[in-house]
Amino acid sequence: MDFAFSDEQEMLRAAARDWLADRYPADRVATLADSASGWDPASWKELTGLGWLDPELGLLEHAVLAEETGYALFPGPWLVTVGLALPAFGDRPPDQPTTLAWVDDGAATLREAASSVACRADEEVDGWRLSGLKRAVPDASSAAQAVVVARTGDGIALFRVDLDAAHDAVHVLSTMDSTRRLAELRLDGTPAEPLGDPAQAPAVLRAVRRRALALLSCEAVGVTQRALDLAVDHAKNRTQFDRPIGSYQGISHRLANVYAELELARSVAYRAAWCVAVDDPDTDEAVATATVAAGRAAVTGCESALQAMGGIGFTWDHPLHRLYKRAQWIEAFEGFGRTHRADLAAVLLDG
Amino acid sequence: MDFRDSPEEADFRRQFRSWLRENLPADWSERDPNVGRWDLGLARDWTHRLYEAGYAGLSWPREYGGRGLPLTYQVIYLEEVARVDAPDHIGVIGLGMAGPTIMAHGTPEQKEQHLSRILSGETIFCQGFSEPGSGSDLASLRTRAERDGEEFVINGQKVWSSYAHVADWCILLTRSDPAAAKHSGMTYLLLDMHAPGVEVRPLRQITGDPEFNEIFLTDVRVPVRNVVGEIGAGWQVAMTTLLHERGTLGFALTARLDGLLRRLVTTAKKTGTAGDPLVRDRIAALYVDLQTLRFTNYRALTGLMRTGVPGPEGSVTKLYWSEANQRLTSLAVELLGPDAQVTGDGGFWSGYWQYQQLRSRGNTIEAGTSEILRNIVAERVIGLPRSR
Numbered sequence: 001m002d003f004a005f006s007d008e009q010e011m012l013r014a015a016a017r018d019w020l021a022d023r024y025p026a027d028r029v030a031t032l033a034d035s036a037s038g039w040d041p042a043s044w045k046e047l048t049g050l051g052w053l054d055p056e057l058g059l060l061e062h063a064v065l066a067e068e069t070g071y072a073l074f075p076g077p078w079l080v081t082v083g084l085a086l087p088a089f090g091d092r093p094p095d096q097p098t099t100l101a102w103v104d105d106g107a108a109t110l111r112e113a114a115s116s117v118a119c120r121a122d123e124e125v126d127g128w129r130l131s132g133l134k135r136a137v138p139d140a141s142s143a144a145q146a147v148v149v150a151r152t153g154d155g156i157a158l159f160r161v162d163l164d165a166a167h168d169a170v171h172v173l174s175t176m177d178s179t180r181r182l183a184e185l186r187l188d189g190t191p192a193e194p195l196g197d198p199a200q201a202p203a204v205l206r207a208v209r210r211r212a213l214a215l216l217s218c219e220a221v222g223v224t225q226r227a228l229d230l231a232v233d234h235a236k237n238r239t240q241f242d243r244p245i246g247s248y249q250g251i252s253h254r255l256a257n258v259y260a261e262l263e264l265a266r267s268v269a270y271r272a273a274w275c276v277a278v279d280d281p282d283t284d285e286a287v288a289t290a291t292v293a294a295g296r297a298a299v300t301g302c303e304s305a306l307q308a309m310g311g312i313g314f315t316w317d318h319p320l321h322r323l324y325k326r327a328q329w330i331e332a333f334e335g336f337g338r339t340h341r342a343d344l345a346a347v348l349l350d351g
Numbered sequence: 352m353d354f355r356d357s358p359e360e361a362d363f364r365r366q367f368r369s370w371l372r373e374n375l376p377a378d379w380s381e382r383d384p385n386v387g388r389w390d391l392g393l394a395r396d397w398t399h400r401l402y403e404a405g406y407a408g409l410s411w412p413r414e415y416g417g418r419g420l421p422l423t424y425q426v427i428y429l430e431e432v433a434r435v436d437a438p439d440h441i442g443v444i445g446l447g448m449a450g451p452t453i454m455a456h457g458t459p460e461q462k463e464q465h466l467s468r469i470l471s472g473e474t475i476f477c478q479g480f481s482e483p484g485s486g487s488d489l490a491s492l493r494t495r496a497e498r499d500g501e502e503f504v505i506n507g508q509k510v511w512s513s514y515a516h517v518a519d520w521c522i523l524l525t526r527s528d529p530a531a532a533k534h535s536g537m538t539y540l541l542l543d544m545h546a547p548g549v550e551v552r553p554l555r556q557i558t559g560d561p562e563f564n565e566i567f568l569t570d571v572r573v574p575v576r577n578v579v580g581e582i583g584a585g586w587q588v589a590m591t592t593l594l595h596e597r598g599t600l601g602f603a604l605t606a607r608l609d610g611l612l613r614r615l616v617t618t619a620k621k622t623g624t625a626g627d628p629l630v631r632d633r634i635a636a637l638y639v640d641l642q643t644l645r646f647t648n649y650r651a652l653t654g655l656m657r658t659g660v661p662g663p664e665g666s667v668t669k670l671y672w673s674e675a676n677q678r679l680t681s682l683a684v685e686l687l688g689p690d691a692q693v694t695g696d697g698g699f700w701s702g703y704w705q706y707q708q709l710r711s712r713g714n715t716i717e718a719g720t721s722e723i724l725r726n727i728v729a730e731r732v733i734g735l736p737r738s739r
Contacts, residue, residue, distance in 0.1 A: 001360070001423050002353050003646070003653040060352060232733050247736040252729035253722070259733050260667035264643035267664070271646045274352050289642045292635075341635035342628075348616055348638055349625045 003270070005064065013064045019050060020072035026319040032075050033178045033322060039076040039142050044097055047078055055092045057082075059211065063273035066215040070222025073322055075179040077139040083215040084138070087207045088147045088158050088195050099143040100208065101134035101161075101185050106151075109334050110212070113149045113156070114205035119187065121150035121159060128194060130159060130187040140183035141172045147195060148185070149205065156205075157198035166190050177325040213287045213334060214276045217269035217294035220330045224262045224294075224301040227323050231255055231305035234312070251308050258301045265290070265297035285347060288340040295337055298327035354649070356427070363420075364427050367406065371435055374400055380435065384614065385703035391441070391517060398441040398472030407440055408450075408470040415454065416467030422652055426602050433606035436613075444514055445469035445476035447600055449522045452539075452592045456580040461541065465520065477518035479509035479542065479566055480589065487723045489524075490533050490586060494568060496525035496540065498575075503527070503540065505548075505571040511717070515551045515564035518544045523573075524589050527582060537585030541577040548572070558709045593719075600718075601648045601668040608641050608676055611707065615683050618704070622686045633682050640675040644668050663732045670724040673714035680708035 005013070023046070032039055047053060052065055062082050069078060077097035085098035102110055106118030119132030130150050140146060140163065148159045163170060171184045196204065232255060235246030245251050272290035275283040302324035306313045313320040331337065356364060376382075401407045410425045411417025418424070432439075440446060450469045453461050468474035485492040494507025505525060515521065521542040528536030542549070548571035553561030580588040615634060619625040647664050654662030683704040684691050694702025715721040729735040 001356070001426070001649060001653070003649045004657065005352060228733070232735065235735055244736045246729070247738050249722070249726070249729075249738050252735045252738060253725040255733060255735065256725040256728035259728055260671055263664040263667055264647050264671060267646035267650050268639075268643050270352070270650075271354065274354060278353075280354075289639050292639045293643050338632060341632050341639070344635040344638055345631035348634060349619060349631060 005060065009060060009064050012061055013068060016065055016068040020068055020074060024072045024074050029073050029075060029179065029322065030319065037142065038178060038181055043076050052078060053093045053095065059214070059273055059277035062215055063218040063270065066218040067222040070219035070326070071226045073179050073326060077142045079215065079219065080139045080143065083212045084208055085147050087204045087211065094145070096144040097142055099137055099139050099146045101137040101146050101148045103136040104132055104134050110205055110209040114202040117149050117151055117156055119148065119150040121152045121157060121192065128159060128192045129189045130161065130192045131189055132187055134185035134187065136182045137185050138180055138182055140170050140185060141181060146185065148192060152198065154198060156201050158195040158201050158204065159192035160195045161190060161192045177329040179322060179326060180329055209334065210276045210283055210287050213291045214272040216330045216333055217272055217290035220294035220298035220327060221262065221266045221269050223323050223327050224258070224265065224298045227302045227305040227320060228255065228258050228262060230320060231258070231308040234309045254304050255308060258304045261297040262301060265293040269294045285344065288343045291340045292337045295331040299331050302327050360423060360427060363424055364431060367428060367431050370404055371431060371437055375435060375437060383700050384436065385701045385706065394438055394441040395472055397438045401440055402471045408446070411450070411470065415462060416470045422656060426652065429602045429606040433609045436610050441472050441475060442469045444478050445474065448478060448592045449476040452522065452579060452588060455591050456588050460576065461579065474520055475514055475518045477512045477515040477521045477544070479512055479521045479523040481511045482508060483510055487720055492524060492526060494525045496527040496538050498527070501575050502572045503575065505568045505573055507568050509566040510554070512564045512566050513562055515544070515566050516553055520544060521566070522592060524585055531583065534586045536583055538582050539579040539585035539588040540573050541579060542571065542573055546571050557712065558706050601651065601665060604669065604672045605641065605644045605648055608644065608672060608679065611676070611679055612637060612641055615679060618683055618686050622688065624686045630686065637675060637679050640671070644672055644675070666728055666732055669718060670721055673721065676714050677711045680704060680711045684708045
């Protein structure tokens, strides 16, 4: 039993943290989040240069980076590329920003999409074409291509759609978290290439689900840590009734709870990443546990930070609301906590 | 990062698992868990068997009668004990508090006299820290230790002392210099519970059980050779004891919660509530709580094994364990429905859950109240200013 990242993984973390602190301070993230494109397209080259898309990186390395990008609230399609799209490319990350489109009228979740979707794929004389409305596609406006789950006469299959060519199909929605936007893909005979063996598509989507939930749990840990750091800093420096407000137990005990729930969630988030990385038999349980704990820690942690920070944290100019909205984004992904608790209950009570 | 047992650990787990199977009564898992809760004879006999088989003090150094194994083996031991709800070693205070303190600060004679007897169950320790006027503010304690030649004369009163009614020895924190500053002038002593002037009165608590005791000390004479650490440096020695109480017990607490969760699942099935979606959601939430505690313990342990100090995350496990235990036991009583009031004969497991539920209310008070533990996290871990 050894529960620590390796020295190399810690070096990767330190380098990522330094780079993000330097290139993505809160005011730049805010500017990008409020801009039309939502990110800096030049950053993709920088990420490649940093090695964040190297095929040598394993899931634990991705977990470290997900936590750090969550902490900085890095806006850009890195997580969708390594967290959602990667398994469709045989575990070698695609070299351009890539998203995954799975939600439609036939599937609200990745789990459902692994068995059936509404979006249709038809083989024409000049190749495959997709039709149907894909919803809630993350970072579609910043991705160059999308992996789309569609159904053929034989079942579900994965297709690659060039979003630069099909940019008219992308309709960005107004969403809460403007650092990771959602879009609709309005496919109407849109050209697409088959991706991989269709017989493997359900297994690929199950792998995507595990990977995405583990990485988002780690991202949630980063979000929670940032919210806690902001609140602690405020509570040390804000004075009322001639004392720093962090000396009042109404504040300090609330923040102690945030710390506790953060550390408890951190443990199961890292463990889930490890389980996915080694394909442990307990992976589904580990992923459900981490998703419940980390999503909750992030949302309630941000809420406690909002309370501790008073009026200042309630303003648009303060970074806290962006963390809160990312926490809510994560919690909403693949069903809120109760969905995953229902899965755990089935294992505990129906066995 | 790797959560799997090493081949040696896996061997050990297999051996201990089969030892448990061979040594527990055949009908153990079907027994009413409430029967024999206070059977000291059973606990002593079990402790002796553990000791003979080499399963007591796995991580204690060999020179003190232990096996000198890494702490991971102790964790495997606790996990396997929890898996089959095997009884505890009787020396809870000795193994978790007195032993580590004597190892860290004791004289060679004290080590020789006590350590291996703690492991064998021959010597049972109790703890004399809290007083009627000194709970969370432990350093305000007033039990006096006055020097008289080669002895201290002790007068005072201790309270909330579990095992005192059966204990042979007590780790006793006293005030030896009332003129010194609050955290100085304390002396840590090993008190022979059979000495004249020691009177133990059981304290009946909310559950109806006399689990804790009051200890009255009237002109009790303790030889100076029984001082642990330096005279006047008792506070520092006591901090070692409390560090062990709050740190290494995390695994034992989680293991216990694991056992209770399994019984909760059994109870839900037996009471026909296992299909209720609200019940299912709460049981799953408790399972998540358990897993977060379990893996946080692992993380703190890795920190301890790598650096010699437990990681700061270990400071939260007792706090969150105690609250999870309260939620779990309250839910269990709720599942009993109309039988929730019935204890003893005719009650579900003869009142096991009602006992556990009432007992759990003490968990947020004993071994550092939740308020004190939150102060510690706020001030020493996340660096907020002191509240007083």
